[in-house]
Amino acid sequence: MIEPEIEQNETSKETKKKLREKVLRLKKERNAYIVAHNYQNYEVQEVADILGDSLALSKAAIGTGSDVVVFCGVDFMAESAKILNPEKKVLLPVREADCPMALMATGERLREKKKEYPDAAVVCYVNSSAEVKAESDIACTSSNAIKIVKSLPHKQILFVPDKNLGHYVQRFCPEKEIILWQGFCTTHIRITPEEVLATKAKYPNAPFIVHPECPPAVIDLADHVCATSGFSPFISKSQADTFIIGTEVGMIYKLKKDFPNKRFVMPTEHFVCQTMKMTTLGWVAHSLETLEHDIQIPEDIRRRAEVTLKRMMDVSNDHPNAVIASY
Secondary structure (H helix, E strand, O other), X not given: OEOOOXXXXXXXXXXXXXXXXXXXXXXXXXXXXXXXXXXXXXXXXXXXXXXXXXXXXXHOOOOOOOOEEEEEOOHHHHHHHHHHOOOOEEEOOOOOOOOOOHHHOOHHHHHHHHXXXXXXXXXXXXXXXXXXXXXXXXXXXOOOHHHHHHHOOOOEEEEEOEHHHHHHHHHHOOOOEEEEOOEOOOOHHHOOHHHHHHHHHHOOOOOEEEXXXXXXXXXXXXXXXXXXXXXHHHHHHOOOOEEEEEOOOOHHHHHHXXXXXXXXXXXXXXXXXXXXXXXXXXXXXXXXXXXXXXXXXOHHHHHHHHHHHHHXXXXXXXXXXXXXXXX
């Protein structure tokens, strides 16, 4: 059980200050928009124009008027920004910042799987590559997955790639047959029910808030299940002063800013996404200075993936009661 500190000591405060000033100067010179996921390093979150989960960040750069989008996250997120903003230069500061879950599904494997289930609608979690999105019927995020699946007329749903999120969705969609791809988040899979129970014993009055990428046995112990965008709304309505946080440790930064008088504890020390943590303030400055690494997606794949993402956005936002026709 750990209670994370906001301060990081790897770089001196003076160096951080200079890097931050450099980032802000270059951002203005490049007419750039900095997007950061809730799991990013605290120093990166501080310079971002927007923080959020995948749904917010999938749409973040649309209509901003920026020429450059610096995506502080992992590769599939930067791809989503490029899919939706083809005219903009989208940069991923660290080329190696990938998502292990997204790598568990490929377009070729999905095409083969679709042959086994020709009547199934393919719902892909946004934590997937552009190629996988291009092979899917509609995308979803952890915050809208249930709504997306319920909107479909299909009885069979091929859910790619996160088996834990798919298992969670199945609880609310008993009328559907959800075929689970055997992928998972290598960070959220690490937590065990025993760790949760031990933390609950130490903090018996603390609600346990958990991300649906966690294993089913852990979700069974939760007081509230939600995407990262749902943590703050739940906490704001709760009378508790301590909360057990069931997601990546980077989430603590935003929560401490939003609720400085609340206490947040982690049930495990293993809730760290190493590829999310690759992006540092120095790499953001380097990316703005050199315009690296520029995301490129073949146009035929981009267009098909764009349809998949926009169908999701239509159902989750513009047309909340929409039902997607058969494809």
